[in-house]
Every structure is written in C-alpha cells, then in structure tokens.
Amino acid sequence: LDKCLSSERQLKNASEGEEKRWKLCCDSAKDELKANTRLDQSLSELDKARQRLRAAEDDTKSNPGNSTSLKKNSAMTKALGNMFSILPDEAMTMLSVDQRLAIVKRNLGEADTKHKKDMAALQLAQSTKERAISSYLEA
Numbered sequence: 419l420d421k422c423l424s425s426e427r428q429l430k431n432a433s434e435g436e437e438k439r440w441k442l443c444c445d446s447a448k449d450e451l452k453a454n455t456r457l458d459q460s461l462s463e464l465d466k467a468r469q470r471l472r473a474a475e476d477d478t479k480s481n482p483g484n485s486t487s488l489k490k491n492s493a494m495t496k497a498l499g500n501m502f503s504i505l506p507d508e509a510m511t512m513l514s515v516d517q518r519l520a521i522v523k524r525n526l527g528e529a530d531t532k533h534k535k536d537m538a539a540l541q542l543a544q545s546t547k548e549r550a551i552s553s554y555l556e557a
Contacts, residue, residue: 471522475519
C-alpha cells in the first residue's frame, strides 16, 4: 500500500512539474511576442523620427532662422516635443525652423533609446523562452 501511495505521489509531482514547465514555455512565448511587438512599434517610431529630422534639416538649409534659447532648455524641448507629437505634423510649422530642429533631434534621441531598450528586452525574452523549452524537453 505504501508503494502504491508513493508511486501515486511521484506521478502527481511529475505531472505538476510538467504542467509548470509547459506553462513557463507558454508564458515565455507570450512575453517574446509582446517584446517583438514593442520592438516593431519602436522601430516605426524611430523611422518616423528620422524622417522628421531629415525634413527639419532640409527646412533649416533652405530657410536658416534665428538661433533660439530652446536648444539650451531641454525641459522645454521635451515638453514641446510631447505636445506636438500628438498633433499633426503641420502643427510644427507654428515653431521656428531652429525650434523644430531641436525638438525633432530630441525626439530622435528618445526613439533611439527606446528602440535599444526594446531590442535588449526582445533578446532577453528569446533567451528565456529557449531556456524554458530546453527545461521542458530535458525533463
């Protein structure tokens, strides 16, 4: 009777262990998918920021304006960048060429930082998934 109960416990423990490892595989695959989606979004934002920078640099070359204090005030640049990011691109024409260039450069830097962070998160999620799969297959 003890052998039967012991075998039953071992079977139950093995089954629970397999369920946990399978759940870990599924969760890590979901995390990888989320990280991949975030990376795609940040890549899109980075491309848009690069396009805006090229357009702002072209405007600067064709219409050099007066230098502004906005370049030196990073808090104001960030606040204006956040405000204008929710508005259509045409709203940026309310600012001077130098102001637009300062805002666009800051936005590009932020988009680049976010992209690098998302890339690292995806790599971590991929390695976590690979470890989870290996653990599941080896058990």
